[in-house]
Amino acid sequence: MAEADPRHTHQLDQQQEIDVAALHEPILRELRDPQDGHEPIPMFMLMLFAGLIFWGGYYLAAYSGGFRSDVLNPDPAAQFAGGSAAPKVVDPLVLGEKLFKANCVSCHQASGQGVPGQYPPLAGSEWVLGPDYRLKRILLKGLEGPVSVKGATYNGNMPAFEAKFNDEKLAAVLSFIRHGWENGAPPVSPESAAATRAAVKDRGQPWKAEELLALEKDDLATPAEGAPAPEGAKTEPAAKTEAGKTP
Numbered sequence: 001m002a003e004a005d006p007r008h009t010h011q012l013d014q015q016q017e018i019d020v021a022a023l024h025e026p027i028l029r030e031l032r033d034p035q036d037g038h039e040p041i042p043m044f045m046l047m048l049f050a051g052l053i054f055w056g057g058y059y060l061a062a063y064s065g066g067f068r069s070d071v072l073n074p075d076p077a078a079q080f081a082g083g084s085a086a087p088k089v090v091d092p093l094v095l096g097e098k099l100f101k102a103n104c105v106s107c108h109q110a111s112g113q114g115v116p117g118q119y120p121p122l123a124g125s126e127w128v129l130g131p132d133y134r135l136k137r138i139l140l141k142g143l144e145g146p147v148s149v150k151g152a153t154y155n156g157n158m159p160a161f162e163a164k165f166n167d168e169k170l171a172a173v174l175s176f177i178r179h180g181w182e183n184g185a186p187p188v189s190p191e192s193a194a195a196t197r198a199a200v201k202d203r204g205q206p207w208k209a210e211e212l213l214a215l216e217k218d219d220l221a222t223p224a225e226g227a228p229a230p231e232g233a234k235t236e237p238a239a240k241t242e243a244g245k246t247p
């Protein structure tokens with residue numbers, strides 16, 4: 001068959017046998033060029049991904065928190081008590097500091113030192129550290145006239161915050177000023193703030209320092225119950241409660 005091809009007779013040695021099959025053998029031995037897209041997935045990859053998916057499912061089941069939107073709420077009890085209870089979880093001191101910065105620093109300063117001759121200090125003040133019933137009243141109704149704080153006399157006008165602060169905020173800001181600047185007095189509870197607010201609700205004008213100094217305890221009798229004499233009744237309130245409570 002090789003003889004039949006004239007080209008071959010020409011170029012090749014007479015003796016040389018041309019085996020076409022042998023000549024093509026290397027070519028046939030070649031595998032087809034691999035094509036993309038149809039390789040079987042290696043077993044270890046299958047196992048790896050199966051493992052990952054399984055682990056993912058387990059992780060989701062274990063840590064999804066039941067897919068609740070409020071899962072990051074720091075107070076789980078509040079979730080079940082209804083949405084309105086949620087704001088209660090705020091730390092009073094954090095809230096108090098915020099309120100203080102927004103409402104008090106302009107006069108009493110962030111340092112709590114006040115402004116000499118104008119605004120009395122809150123840091124180390126006997127009014128802040130002393131009985132909270134005076135403090136609550138100052139915040140609710142304000143204070144005017146001469147007042148002695150840490151040995152210095154001031155005569156200005158402390159605004160009333162009765163309308164601005166609810167009981168929670170009032171308690172928070174008072175707890176903050178009693179705690180801050182190493183004051184270290186015990187906090188004031190919202191319930192206590194509410195009780196005092198109710199007791200003094202009918203009073204229209206700010207307190208005078210002497211009135212508050214005459215007050216010996218947290219007189220929670222509402223003025224309507226006793227004699228309606230909010231002014232000039234400096235020593236009476238204590239007697240009034242006693243009279244109101246014994247029967």
Ligand code: HEC
Pocket residue numbers: 099100103104105106107108118119120121122125126127128135138139143144145146147149154155156157158159161173177
């Ligand atoms: C507009 C300025 C002003 C602002 C704002 C103000 N105060 Fe006062 N505060 C005064 C003045 C003035 C006095 C002294 C009143 C007097 O002379 O009778 C005073 C007195 C006080 C006192 C009693 C005296 C003392 O130094 O301990 C307390 C407590 C107090 N303020 C707390 C607060 C708190 C808390 C806030 C913020 C919620 C606040 N004040 C906001 C001006 C201010």
